[in-house]
Amino acid sequence: MASLRIWLKSYIIASEEITKKMTGKKNLALALNSVLLVLFLAGSLSASTVQFTLAHNATSNIFQSYQPLSDQLTNVSLYFGGDSDSISLYGDFNLSFLYKYSGLSSFAGKLGADYLVPAGSRSAFYFALEGEGVLFRTLYDYFNHGTIRLVANFKSYLDASTILRLDTLSQLRDYQYSIFDYFAENLTLSLDHYFPSKTTMKIEAGYGYKLYFHPGIISETGEEFPPVVAEASSVPGFGTLAYRGPAILPQPPVQGGPGGHGGPGQNYEKGGSYSIRGIPYQTIYYTGSQNIQVVSIGGLLAQGLGDRLGLSLSALKQWNLKGENPFASSDELFLVENPTYDQFSWEGYSLTTKLTALLSENLNGAFQYDYFSRKFPGIESLDLEGTSLGIPREDRRHQFSARIQLDLRKVSFFINYSYIKNTSTDPWFTWDGNVISGGLTWNLQVTPSK
Secondary structure (H helix, E strand, O other): OHHHHHHHHHHHHHHHHHHHHHHOOHHHHHHHHHHHHHHHHHHHOOEEEEEEEEEEEEEOOOOOOOOOOOEEEEEEEEEEEEOOOOEEEEEEEEEEEEOOOHHHOEEEEEEEEEEEEEOOOOEEEEEEEEEEEEEEOHHHHHHOEEEEEEEEEEEEEEEOOEEEEEEEEEEEEEEOOHHHOEEEEEEEEEEEEEEOOOEEEEEEEEEEEEEEOOOEOOOOOOOOOOOOEEOOOOOOOOOOOOOOOOEEOOOOOOOOOHHHHOOHHHHHHHOOOEOOOOOEOOOOOEOOOEEEEEEEEEEEEEEEEOOOEEEEEEEEEEEEEEOOOOOOOOOOEOOEOOOOOOHHHOEEEEEEEEEEEEOOOOEEEEEEEEEEEEEEEEEEEEOOOOOEEEEEEEEEEEEEEEEEEEEOOOEEEEEEEEEEEEEEOOHHHOEEEEEEEEEEEEEEEEOOOO
16 A cells, blocks of 8 residues: 555656646646645545546547547546545546647546435435546636536435436536636436346436526627726635636627638637637627526436347437527537537437447447437527528537457456547538547556445
């Protein structure tokens, strides 16, 4: 155990230099890593699980747009989790590094504590409180953020083969670029039933609420307002959650496109205040808070086919109840979080078919097909010159994936291939691409649960 703690300490000290290079802020890097180092080493003393993961990805379309630009991404993470009769401490460190478009590289640290409360012989409550920080390199430090997250779940066995679950997730997120700041709440109610015929059936319903504290949008009349100076506290943190200033709000955005506005590779150099299309996220008219509400219903049907094969079918439908994306554009980047593209940015449905196979005692494979149909309320389709087409953006996607995984006693190896074809009413987002991934998960320490 002593040698493990020494190795962990060396790993985190090395990460300090990485963080410093990525953020360009020595004091911030020192403070972040000092706090995480103390908490991590304290938690690892009683950790029952320590896990190291390394994955390398190569994609032919990093910006997932009409103009394919390739890049590679390496992800390294270290996770620890405790196990006790009371409160358990867990957390992880994650480094995501891109080679060509390195401004999108990030370093993240998370620390959480969870607590399981039995409620009779068939039920239990679960609670977890997490704090997380994510730092991008200087070019994209607009996306730097901190998160406080509360998880509260209830699980009950109605009988030996039926499980009822209620899951809630509350998040408060504070970005360096404050137009992205939000509070979100998700509730999911699900029912699972297992049949003697090796059949599993699941149905679930969900509700989501997201409140942007201070986004900017163009007025409905299209009136051009003069630049406004925003005054607010310059002290960062969750205590303010106010527009940081002073700052001059830019003029109304010019619609992006190749006609003098560059392609994704060039627009990437503008940093996180601009979409990959070249449109500023912050527009001229500051309106105060805005909320979005969505509801969803989904289902899963899985069937075992003998001892070595399994087939599953799942579907999800989501509706937008209120509000819409407050930004002028919505980007989806490969394995890089973008605050304009998440569960609350679209409505539509998805279908998934998956076949799993146990090829040998330690080797398994999976083949999966996904279909997505999504509309983006509040986002207009534009042609490649940036002229409005007068219709909302709507995407349809086909995705094929194949995966092979080898599980040994302490290490698992995997390789995955995906082909994605996306069509859209907005030609900027009509694209296809390939992704090849490979890596390992290494259980450095696993002790039996108490």
